[in-house]
Amino acid sequence: MTFFIQIWEILKEFYPFLLKGIGMTLLISLIGTVAGLVIGLLTGIIRTTPFSKNKLLRVIHKIVNGIIAVYIEIFRGTPMMVQAMVIFWGYAFMNDGQTLPLIPAGIFIVSINTGAYMAEIVRGGIISIDKGQFEGAYSVGMTHWQAMLYVVVPQVMRNILPSVSNEFVINIKDTSVLNVIGVAELYFMAGKIIYINLEIFQTYTIVCVLYFIMTFSVTRILRLFEKKLNGRENYTICGSQSDPAAEIHIKEEAK
Amino acid sequence: MKEIVLEHLEKSFGDHKVLLDVNLTVDKGEVISVIGSSGSGKSTMLRCINLLEEPSGGVIRYKDEDIRKLNLSKYRAEVGMVFQQFNLFDNMTALENCVKPQIKVLGRKRDEAEKIAREFIEKVGMTAFVNARPRQLSGGQKQRIAIARALSMNPEVILFDEPTSALDPEMVGEVLDVIKSLAKSGLTMIVVTHEMAFAREVSDRVIFMDGGVVLEEGTPEKLFGNPKMPRTREFLSRFLNG
Ligand SMILES: Nc1ncnc2c1ncn2[C@@H]1O[C@H](COP(=O)(O)OP(=O)(O)OP(=O)(O)O)[C@@H](O)[C@H]1O
């Protein structure tokens, strides 16, 4: 019974710490996921664009593709905790010991790490779109860029939404590694609380439950959102092919 | 007036020579049917005209100009294409399929684009389905929207690549009827088709392609009634006798 009382006491005393930690964790993982998605979209579009006939452009494109490939390999092949240390202290090393401000540094690290995963997710999404979608767009005069922007990317976004949600959930958990550079996210806050109360097990139990609540609710909310997106398109229409009188007017979709 | 001219058009995929030496002149307003056995290069020829494939040799002229020197977007807006697999934009409604390209490629205002799109959607008999998504439409309905999309760009030429081959038999008629009505409107059309009765009825000229060349061409009466080349006769008899 003392355990629960202790838990209650910690919550009562340290809730501002915990809330602040939750806020920071959600902020960094949300911005990191969105920025990572933007990186993924840009690299995905670049890598799936056919090479230009212009020789110079083609060479530049190949070099950029090479750089992107190296970026993806490195950031997927090393732990984010190590990346955080290298980037944070690398910056300090090159700037006479002056360190990056913590929150932007945390956001940068999570974004660039997520970007490496998103790059593959988006590329897979683009490749899986039927080639006919591009050809339909080209046939009415759209450029490759327009075809991407108006036809392909909207379809890719819808298809990869589950993977993007998944990355968000992973980021909520993995921002905990940012404590190594001192970003005040939830895990870091736990350390601060323990420093004061020395109740290690009780404090981490609370933090554990809080992480679970965050990931669980985010998963549910995003799944609801996915359902809503898909649901709108899946209703079937009736209407006979041969008998025009049987045609049923489809209601304007809610915008 | 010459609309499209193919001079010694060649196309290879790697070592595989698909088009050997295609020569063809299409006049403005002419309706041309292209027939020939599978693999003879009909689709490849159309795709070269639309520059979906890069020709390996020869020249394609549109209104006397080498198409490689033209602005690609503008050229494709004038020379539309209708595909066997429709290729409607899956993320847009039927109306939006016809509106978006006008806005993005021709720079039309939305109001104007919608008015034009609705006109053509009505022309293909799809007004009841303006707000449907492609996945909610039958094959024949999709193809009619695809035709409306091409028409909405106010093209001079439309290339049809087997527009009815992916359709269930009962839907072929509704699409052919739309194409027939266009044939009378003065639009220049090149139609790759296996529908011989249709080719005979609407075309000014029929082209028989075989082994990467135009083997024989002529009016429908001549080509179907009195083919000169043995290969043409063989193809037609195989086709007409099932
Ligand atoms: N992208 C490609 N890469 C390699 N070979 C191709 C490609 N496209 C077409 N071919 C080959 O070119 C030849 C002609 O193809 P094409 O599609 O033009 O024939 P077709 O006359 O349209 O036949 P069908 O009546 O079956 O549509 C075929 O042997 C095909 O395998």
Ligand SMILES: [Mg+2]
């Ligand atoms: Mg074909």
